[in-house]
Amino acid sequence: MDYEPEPCDSCGNHAVIARRVGAEVVRECEVCDNLEGPPDLIELLELQREADGLGVSIDSYPLAHFIEDLPGVRIIGDSGGDRKQGTMPFVAFELSDRRTWQLENIGQALRLMRGDLKCEWSIEFTFDFQMAFELHPRHDGEVKHTADQVQAARDDLVTIWRRLQTYRGLSWWKRE
Ligand SMILES: [Zn+2]
Known part of the structure; x- marks a missing residue:
């Protein structure tokens, strides 16, 4: 150093x-x-x-912060995962304006950065009293992940956050 x-x-x-x-x-x-x-x-x-x-996760906070900043989106939960428990990170949000444009932005962004991510990420539709979406690494019913897998997903959180910042300024990104 x-x-x-x-x-x-x-x-x-x-x-x-x-x-x-x-x-x-x-x-x-x-x-x-x-x-x-x-x-x-x-x-x-x-x-x-x-x-x-x-006192929140330093791994998921930057990305959750970015998504919370998008007009019409509200964060309802996020986690950086747990290396010991083998749980994966996620960012959950709802579309407070009931429109899908930000979902399209995030979906298109994920498609474009797919080759640069260590995990395969997807946006899952969830319903628990309200419509919501959860961005997380895809898993095949595997309950406990290895510490390395959790770390790979954490690295991806930073990559996704960085890319979204760039993409937000590009012409295809939907704005109001
Ligand atoms: Zn100083």
């Missing part, structure tokens, strides 16, 4: 540590918590911090 001696951009302190996240490096100030690095990575880390503060 390289150590960069430059001071913190925000507070000027030298107590800045370089941290490797995947293939990239971020600099984190130990005094003011300021993060420096590639913008999308910083955004991810900030959302994970927010999730940590809220």
